[in-house]
Amino acid sequence: MIENRPWLTVCSHLVLLLGVFIVALPVWVALVASTHPSSAFGSGSIPMWFGDQALANWQQALVGKEGQASDLLRMTVNSLIMALGITFGKILISLLSAYAIVFFRFPFRSAAFWVIFFTLMLPVEVRIVPTYEVVANLDLLNSYTGLTLPLIASATATFLFRQCFMSIPGELVEAARIDGAGPIRFFFDILLPLSRTNIAALFVILFIYGWNQYLWPLIVTTDDAYYTLVMSVKRMLSVSDGDIAWNQVMVSTLLAMIPPVLVVIGMQKLFVKGLVETEK
Template structure:
């Protein structure tokens, strides 16, 4: 029996609308600010409705005509961010899948110890090991390169742990059936294990892509060439103005451009993620 409580429905909907407003208000302010000239922010006031400079502001920022403190256009920095985020995501998924597969389905000495060594690295984020990591990257001559931006960040104990837990739920009958059908380790991995793990892969792809896209500290440390600057780094450079006023309209355009790829990935992967959950229930 379902009880009819109008006040509870009202409170629930009001809380939901309030949460949406809190999340959407900064995006709305950034979108509106991107359509005004820089002079509109001189008095410290924030306009709340659209202006008439949207096309000019977005074109000048995207093509690098606006002053951003970096010698490359924004579209090029977006490309750098995309290469870095995609490389980190694919690398994390590939290494985590293989390591979890080896730990769960292969018998070798110190298998449990290997897993716990990987798991303990959760307590060592990039910020903790930044100095030795930088020294290794510098000795390998990978400063100011895509390999230096990507390779030190592709190891993921979290993804390894989640894939290990997923693989441990696979029924033993399935493994025996694959062996009886003559499926070797490689065929079992690609034809059976990966399709059954698509839900985890889709979820971790979204998380890892956003993680790679929003990286700031590591690119700042190893990058001195503007040709390898990422979009998140450029926002900080645009705010670091020694003389003159900050061009907030251009900052807001760059901020919105930095939001588009992660949002697109979330929307694009949502259908696959939900489909994986539905298929798993079946």
């Protein structure tokens, strides 16, 4: 019997509404601020309703003052290249490494997995000095390869794919072997279709991870041509003289939020299914 507790329902909804308000308020402030002129923030107060400069602010940010592509648009392309490169690189390497660990028999197979897993204790921030030295020695500074290559290895994705592959029945592997399927055909025709939802869930997580990178691009890029969008927000706030163009800062902030939001919305069903699906 399900008990009806109206006060519990009201309290739970109030908590949810409070959480939505806390999360949505900064987005609302950024959206409103992007529609006002820069002079509207001189008094230190933040407008809470829309202004009449939305089209001019967005046009200046995306098109530029002289009809040429702005730096903000170029940074968006750089962020997109970096995020997609990291995402596809992590998924590919993790798929292959998990496939080798689960389905191939070789000495020290378990030790190889645990060595990969222990790298979770060594994120980029911990090994950033030797990683930078390697990238510099390979002459990969100020390049898309330097932005993406050091970040594509992922112990987390390898672990998740390993758990996914271990749930595949052994009878399926034997049936594929009897039908004459080799390792490559088994990987492409059986494993990849069965891992579709897991790949989709990891794609969303890894894309957001790659898109939000700030420290690594800041270190390996000194050329404006390779700056990312997340870096642009910090650069716009670092003004030595004069007032900060808060309207342009908010436009940059909103533009930085759009791609991850679109990825989450577009892949929402596969993302949720990939996180909760346990049966093959």
